[in-house]
Amino acid sequence: MVFAQSCTLIYCIISALISLRSVESYFVGITYVESAVAKGAVCLDGSPPAYHLSPGFGSGVNNWLVQIEGGGWCNNVTTCLARKNTRLGSSKAMVKQLAFSGIFSNKQNANPDFYNWNKVKVRYCDGSSFTGDVERVDPATNLHYRGARVFQAVMDDLLAKGMNKAQNALLSGCSAGGLTSILHCDKFRALVPAGARIRCLSDAGFFINAKDITGAEHIKAFYDDVVTTHGSSKNLPSCSSPLSSPGKCFFPQYVVPQVSTPLFILNAAYDSWQVKNILAPGVADPHGSWHDCKLDIKQCSSVQLTTMQDFRTEFLSALAASAGSSTTGLFINSCYAHCQSETQETWLRSDSPVLGDTTIAKAIGDWYFDRRPFKKIDCPYPCDKTCHNRIFEDHYEA
Ligand SMILES: *[C@@H]1O[C@H](CO)[C@@H](O)[C@H](O)[C@H]1NC(C)=O
Numbered sequence: 001m002v003f004a005q006s007c008t009l010i011y012c013i014i015s016a017l018i019s020l021r022s023v024e025s026y027f028v029g030i031t032y033v034e035s036a037v038a039k040g041a042v043c044l045d046g047s048p049p050a051y052h053l054s055p056g057f058g059s060g061v062n063n064w065l066v067q068i069e070g071g072g073w074c075n076n077v078t079t080c081l082a083r084k085n086t087r088l089g090s091s092k093a094m095v096k097q098l099a100f101s102g103i104f105s106n107k108q109n110a111n112p113d114f115y116n117w118n119k120v121k122v123r124y125c126d127g128s129s130f131t132g133d134v135e136r137v138d139p140a141t142n143l144h145y146r147g148a149r150v151f152q153a154v155m156d157d158l159l160a161k162g163m164n165k166a167q168n169a170l171l172s173g174c175s176a177g178g179l180t181s182i183l184h185c186d187k188f189r190a191l192v193p194a195g196a197r198i199r200c201l202s203d204a205g206f207f208i209n210a211k212d213i214t215g216a217e218h219i220k221a222f223y224d225d226v227v228t229t230h231g232s233s234k235n236l237p238s239c240s241s242p243l244s245s246p247g248k249c250f251f252p253q254y255v256v257p258q259v260s261t262p263l264f265i266l267n268a269a270y271d272s273w274q275v276k277n278i279l280a281p282g283v284a285d286p287h288g289s290w291h292d293c294k295l296d297i298k299q300c301s302s303v304q305l306t307t308m309q310d311f312r313t314e315f316l317s318a319l320a321a322s323a324g325s326s327t328t329g330l331f332i333n334s335c336y337a338h339c340q341s342e343t344q345e346t347w348l349r350s351d352s353p354v355l356g357d358t359t360i361a362k363a364i365g366d367w368y369f370d371r372r373p374f375k376k377i378d379c380p381y382p383c384d385k386t387c388h389n390r391i392f393e394d395h396y397e398a
């Protein structure tokens with residue numbers, strides 16, 4: 001980089017930082033799927049669904065990365081009403097420009113395998129990981145539970161925009177979107193032309209059926225409510241679950257053995273969302289003794305760390321029981337993190353996390369293109385010095 005002689009040192013540093021940032025992310029405008037409204041494929045508030053599309057270029061014009069946004073779930077009328085007029089329930093409340101980076105970067109050095117693909121971020125506004133379908137709309141609340149219809153309508157729109165000619169496609173997503181990519185993986189493959197290379201990536205979407213610190217089945221009860229409220233059962237893939245409750249096929253560990261499309265599971269073994277909401281949710285910790293530990297793993301007591309090690313053991317056995325297929329990819333690091341593919345610092349940078357000397361970007365690219373399989377599980381915390389562990393603000397709510 002050449003700077004004018006008049007440029008002072010501090011100015012040079014600032015402009016270098018700005019140009020670095022612009023290499024790492026760029027903004028992509030929103031597209032509303034107005035035609036979906038007539039099909040009843042709408043957000044919680046009845047507004048049209050939306051996505052952000054960055055067109056492919058060069059050799060990537062017929063390759064499609066379809067990334068599903070995350071954002072938890074709403075499990076009953078109260079919580080669905082609470083999100084109805086937010087960006088997670090209404091396209092009217094979504095920002096019109098979204099920053100793309102990490103697996104979404106359009107720079108070859110920052111994203112070697114996917115930089116020139118068509119890149120789509122599907123906005124999340126149904127609260128059910130795109131599984132709901134209830135015909136009736138209660139006039140008192142005007143809540144629409146139509147996530148499964150939204151998924152179909154958005155895919156139809158993308159197929160019409162060229163995805164019907166896809167040669168390579170990857171359905172991806174993080175958190176509730178990572179769960180979506182598991183639950184819809186085979187459906188997605190059936191939509192895209194036969195003969196194309198179709199795969200799915202779940203980033204931080206492997207939510208396990210574990211008891212909380214009091215022994216209560218908190219996440220199971222929550223998922224039961226999600227599935228019941230949204231009428232999701234008919235849209236969930238078949239699964240072999242020991243449970244008989246409505247939410248049984250909402251758990252990846254029971255669904256993944258039946259998924260026939262190759263799937264990559266990227267997850268931290270100490271997933272920060274799962275620690276906060278499955279292992280030690282607020283209701284299970286009325287005195288807040290987990291408060292500091294949930295914000296920053298370095299603040300956990302030795303007793304809490306032991307509980308977290310047990311959680312990791314449970315996580316790994318749920319995974320082992322379900323991810324045995326030779327086409328499955330695994331990158332399970334021992335970080336306190338949640339979603340590692342969409343930020344440049346965790347996806348691919350000089351200091352980004354590695355497992356077996358391999359970055360997340362390289363592991364997923366190698367697996368996608370069959371350059372080599374990748375199935376690695378980290379040694380337990382705190383052995384991994386490459387983590388970008390999350391430290392949350394006090395007011396942060398997952
Ligand atoms: C709805 O779900 C929330 C979160 O699980 C819970 O706190 C609340 O009591 C539920 N409300 C109703 C009306 O069931």
